[in-house]
Amino acid sequence: MSSKIARYYPLIPVYAAYLILFLIGRNVTGMWQLMAMLVFYCAIGQAFNIFLGMTGYVDFGYVAFMGIGTYGMALSISHLYQIEGLGMWVILIGAVLAILMSGALSVAVGAVALRLRGAYFAIATIGVNEGFRFLIEGAKIWGGSEGIIFSGQFTHIFGRKTASLISTTWADIFVILVACLGAFVTLRFMLGKIGYALMALREDEDAAKVMGINVTKYKIIAFITSASLVGLVAAFAWGLKLTYLFPDEIFDISYTVECIIIVLLGGAGTLLGPVAGALIYGLSKYWLTIILPGFQLLIFAPIIIVIVVAFPEGVVGVLKRRVRGTVLEKFIV
Numbered sequence: 450m451s452s453k454i455a456r457y458y459p460l461i462p463v464y465a466a467y468l469i470l471f472l473i474g475r476n477v478t479g480m481w482q483l484m485a486m487l488v489f490y491c492a493i494g495q496a497f498n499i500f501l502g503m504t505g506y507v508d509f510g511y512v513a514f515m516g517i518g519t520y521g522m523a524l525s526i527s528h529l530y531q532i533e534g535l536g537m538w539v540i541l542i543g544a545v546l547a548i549l550m551s552g553a554l555s556v557a558v559g560a561v562a563l564r565l566r567g568a569y570f571a572i573a574t575i576g577v578n579e580g581f582r583f584l585i586e587g588a589k590i591w592g593g594s595e596g597i598i599f600s601g602q603f604t605h606i607f608g609r610k611t612a613s614l615i616s617t618t619w620a621d622i623f624v625i626l627v628a629c630l631g632a633f634v635t636l637r638f639m640l641g642k643i644g645y646a647l648m649a650l651r652e653d654e655d656a657a658k659v660m661g662i663n664v665t666k667y668k669i670i671a672f673i674t675s676a677s678l679v680g681l682v683a684a685f686a687w688g689l690k691l692t693y694l695f696p697d698e699i700f701d702i703s704y705t706v707e708c709i710i711i712v713l714l715g716g717a718g719t720l721l722g723p724v725a726g727a728l729i730y731g732l733s734k735y736w737l738t739i740i741l742p743g744f745q746l747l748i749f750a751p752i753i754i755v756i757v758v759a760f761p762e763g764v765v766g767v768l769k770r771r772v773r774g775t776v777l778e779k780f781i782v
Contacts (some may be wrong), residue, residue, distance in 0.1 A: 451467035456640055459720050463632045466724050467491070467625055474621075485621040487731040491703070492624050492682045494711035494723030497633030500675035501709065502718035503638065503647040504668055506570050507715065510558065510577025511679065512550040515687070516699040517581070518680025521547030522688030523597040530602035539606055540615075544684055551680025552673050554581075559672045563665060566654065581701040596695035603692045607747055612692075620689035624682055631678050635720055638671070647671055651718070678706075714756060716763025720782040725764045729756070 474484030476727065489674040490602045500559040503506055515538040519610070529535055534757025562573045586594040655669050687699060698708030707730070730753075737749055760767050765781065772778050 455779060457636065458779045459618065460632060460636060462780055463722055463724055464629060466728075467628060471610070471622075471625060476751050481618075483735060483773045485624070486735070487727060488621065488625050488628060489686050490707070490711055490727035491724050492628035492631060492686070493714065494678055494727045495628055495635060495680060495710050496678035497708040498712050498717065498719075498723045499631070499635055499638065499678070500671045501712050502646065502716075502722070503651060503671055505651040505717075506563075506567075506668070507709060508562075508574045508672075509571055509675075509702070510574035511705040511708055512700055512702055513558075513578040513581045514554060514676040514698070515683035515704060516578065516694075517554050518547035518551045518683040519694050519699050520591055520597075520686045521545075521550045521680065522684035523589065523599055523694050526606070526688075526692075527597055527602050530599075530606050531584075540689065543688065544681060546682035547680045548677045549690075554675040555673045555676035556669075559669050561723070562586060563672060570574075574771040578700045578702055578705070582696045585696050594696060596693065598693040600692040616690055616692060620685050620727050623685040623689070627678065627682050627685065632720060636782070638674075639720065643667060643670060648718075670711045692749070710753060712763075714753070714763060716765035716769075718766040719763065719769070721762050721768075722765040729764065 457538065470484045470488055470491075474481040497508075497511060522540075523544035524540055525539055525546050529539050529542065532539075558574070558577055562570055562577075565573050585591060603616075606612070607615060622725060638647070644656070646662050646664070649660065649662055650664045650667065654664055683699070687694065711726040711730050713726070715724065716720030716727050733749060741748055756764075762769075769778075769781050772781050
């Protein structure tokens with residue numbers, strides 16, 4: 450029993466980091482929004498790491514899953530608000546819709562794109578988010594370019610006070626819970642057959658095929674899991690928090706770039722990496738925006754390049770080498 454419990458020790462530093470961020474946000478005046486931003490980056494990093502980190506495939510259309518997840522929450526609230534007594538169930542339905550819709554989109558994209566490799570896969574996914582956005586706007590699906598504004602329906606369901614509490618506090622708490630879920634799923638994958646299969650295909654896909662591993666199957670599992678988790682994150686972080694959406698905002702490719710940076714900074718394929726990468730990226734971006742407004746990207750870009758070149762395995766990759774053979778080794782994965 451103790452050995453089975455010990456397998457989950459790597460979750461301790463991850464969950465401790467989330468708890469510390471939550472406590473700082475709750476107890477230090479004016480820090481809640483900064484901590485919420487950092488947790489959001491941690492959550493999307495955890496989700497993206499399941500695919501990029503474990504397979505080595507880079508998906509440039511990743512923000513499409515975030516956008517469709519936001520639509521799931523928006524459609525639930527905007528269409529079900531008239532049902533009396535639904536209450537918090539409308540949020541649960543929105544979360545389920547976010548998972549199903551982002552998962553379905555990942556199946557459609559993965560069925561074609563995952564047959565490709567390396568740069569060909571990356572190129573194939575570049576236009577996914579833009580293509581999906583133009584489809585929604587051009588065909589006027591779900592409001593088209595006008596988007597969906599559901600703040601009135603949201604207030605109708607919960608009342609002004611409760612709706613404000615959900616948008617300002619509980620939406621961020623839900624994101625923390627999804628981040629914790631993402632870490633747990635990642636570790637379960639790493640400890641199980643799926644993780645070993647993904648590790649094999651990441652190192653040498655042809656050799657993995659020769660060994661009898663169904664690489665397409667495991668790539669699809671990682672792809673759908675990653676997409677569903679990030680769709681759920683966006684449903685809470687964007688849907689519940691903003692109570693409106695516009696296609697040109699939620700399909701912004703910059704969020705995909707941020708996911709890639711976070712994973713590479715922290716260490717692709719590691720459990721603690723997305724947390725470390727999110728904290729480094731989020732805090733650097735925040736302070737540079739304050740200190741050098743308007744020049745933050747000019748300064749931040751070379752900093753990112755230096756870190757990635759200096760630590761090709763990511764910060765956690767370096768940390769894993771340093772703690773090897775010590776008591777801390779079982780906590781850093």
